[in-house]
Amino acid sequence: MLSRIRRRASYANVMATLAMFVALGGTSYAAVVLTGANIKDGTLTSKDVKDRSLLGADFKAGQLPAGEDGARGAAGAPGSAGAPGAPGAAGGRGADGSPDSPSQVLAKLTGADGPGSGLDADLLDGHEFADAQSRFTTTVVVHGDAAGNVNGAALLAAMEGITTNSPTRPFVVFLEPGIYNLGAQTLTLKPDVTLVGSGILSTTIQSAFPGAGAAVAVGSTSSDPGMLRDLRIDGSGLGAASGLAVPAGKYVVVENVDIGADGGTGVAAITLAGTLVARHSQVRGSTAGADPSGLIVTGTGSGQFDDVEIAPTSTAGNTTAVRSSSTGQLTFRDTLFGGTPNTEFGIRYALRLSAAGTITVERSQVDGLLERTAGSMRIGASRVGGSALNSSGITCTGNYSSTFTGTVQSDCRG
Numbered sequence: 001m002l003s004r005i006r007r008r009a010s011y012a013n014v015m016a017t018l019a020m021f022v023a024l025g026g027t028s029y030a031a032v033v034l035t036g037a038n039i040k041d042g043t044l045t046s047k048d049v050k051d052r053s054l055l056g057a058d059f060k061a062g063q064l065p066a067g068e069d070g071a072r073g074a075a076g077a078p079g080s081a082g083a084p085g086a087p088g089a090a091g092g093r094g095a096d097g098s099p100d101s102p103s104q105v106l107a108k109l110t111g112a113d114g115p116g117s118g119l120d121a122d123l124l125d126g127h128e129f130a131d132a133q134s135r136f137t138t139t140v141v142v143h144g145d146a147a148g149n150v151n152g153a154a155l156l157a158a159m160e161g162i163t164t165n166s167p168t169r170p171f172v173v174f175l176e177p178g179i180y181n182l183g184a185q186t187l188t189l190k191p192d193v194t195l196v197g198s199g200i201l202s203t204t205i206q207s208a209f210p211g212a213g214a215a216v217a218v219g220s221t222s223s224d225p226g227m228l229r230d231l232r233i234d235g236s237g238l239g240a241a242s243g244l245a246v247p248a249g250k251y252v253v254v255e256n257v258d259i260g261a262d263g264g265t266g267v268a269a270i271t272l273a274g275t276l277v278a279r280h281s282q283v284r285g286s287t288a289g290a291d292p293s294g295l296i297v298t299g300t301g302s303g304q305f306d307d308v309e310i311a312p313t314s315t316a317g318n319t320t321a322v323r324s325s326s327t328g329q330l331t332f333r334d335t336l337f338g339g340t341p342n343t344e345f346g347i348r349y350a351l352r353l354s355a356a357g358t359i360t361v362e363r364s365q366v367d368g369l370l371e372r373t374a375g376s377m378r379i380g381a382s383r384v385g386g387s388a389l390n391s392s393g394i395t396c397t398g399n400y401s402s403t404f405t406g407t408v409q410s411d412c413r414g
Contacts, residue, residue, distance in 0.1 A: 144178020191224030197231025240266030
């Protein structure tokens with residue numbers, strides 16, 4: 001077959017065939033192998049490039065203008081904690097501390113201590129410790145934890161130190177638990193001063209005299225009243241001692257106070273020539289001699305007593321709960337009149353009136369004899385355990401006997 005083709009091929013046939021191949025395949029070849037190396041710089045223009053056929057990546061940075069800012073994207077998740085940094089370098093050595101012992105430090109502080117030093121160990125909030133209680137301008141606190149005579153001296157000094165008391169500036173003296181032994185001295189309660197203890201079982205004021213004397217005397221008046229509360233008072237002496245003395249023209253209020261006295265003839269827990277208002281209190285008087293009294297009233301002495309127990313004691317004779325030679329008025333409500341005389345021959349008197357005064361008793365217990373030689377006695381709605389020695393001037397109304405077996409006669413006799 002090939003020999004036949006070679007025999008029939010001529011030059012013209014060969015050239016014609018070659019020209020046909022060139023004509024048909026030459027342009028396809030050019031399209032395939034055309035590169036940037038075949039294009040001269042600057043010869044292509046915008047019209048030679050198909051619209052929207054180029055991408056941003058086909059341009060250098062900065063060749064395209066910046067577009068408008070896009071919307072802010074959502075915050076990304078927090079990244080993981082970084083690794084700890086390396087330890088810092090060690091600091092320099094600090095100054096050496098004080099080599100002093102505690103006693104040496106104290107000595108230095110004591111040396112620097114004092115006014116103007118900026119270091120004053122005696123000051124409490126800028127005040128001397130002794131003046132600390134002055135922060136309570138009208139309240140004085142007396143401590144009771146020392147010996148009795150020391151406490152007593154402190155109480156006397158505290159009362160003496162009150163100088164600005166007045167009706168518009170009353171003072172309170174508060175006694176902590178303890179015994180306040182005044183020795184042979186009397187504590188005078190100043191006007192417009194209230195003396196308050198820590199209770200009748202916790203606070204005791206006591207004194208002892210070589211003769212007569214009172215543990216507490218009242219210096220206040222009705223216009224500048226004083227008051228005693230929540231304490232016990234004991235006066236003693238070889239003579240007519242008393243626990244509380246209320247002189248003529250003086251006035252005092254007593255509340256929840258136990259008042260006693262122990263002495264010779266004429267002893268009385270209270271001697272009253274002024275005015276006394278007593279509530280919820282006990283009145284005692286005792287002696288080895290004859291006839292002690294719970295309350296002795298003289299002059300124009302007067303008083304009002306509510307819920308009070310008056311019960312003196314004697315080992316050698318009679319006892320008298322209330323002995324009055326006063327022209328004033330005494331009123332007792334819810335009061336117990338008693339006493340413990342000598343068991344063999346002693347007599348217990350409840351009330352004895354020997355002046356033109358008046359004694360009124362209501363809702364009380366009257367254990368003892370009634371004796372009146374002047375003035376008047378009126379007893380009502382009470383339990384009467386003794387009889388009147390005379391009927392003149394004594395009125396009994398609505399009373400009953402100590403045995404609850406019947407009523408008492410209108411003159412309290414029998």
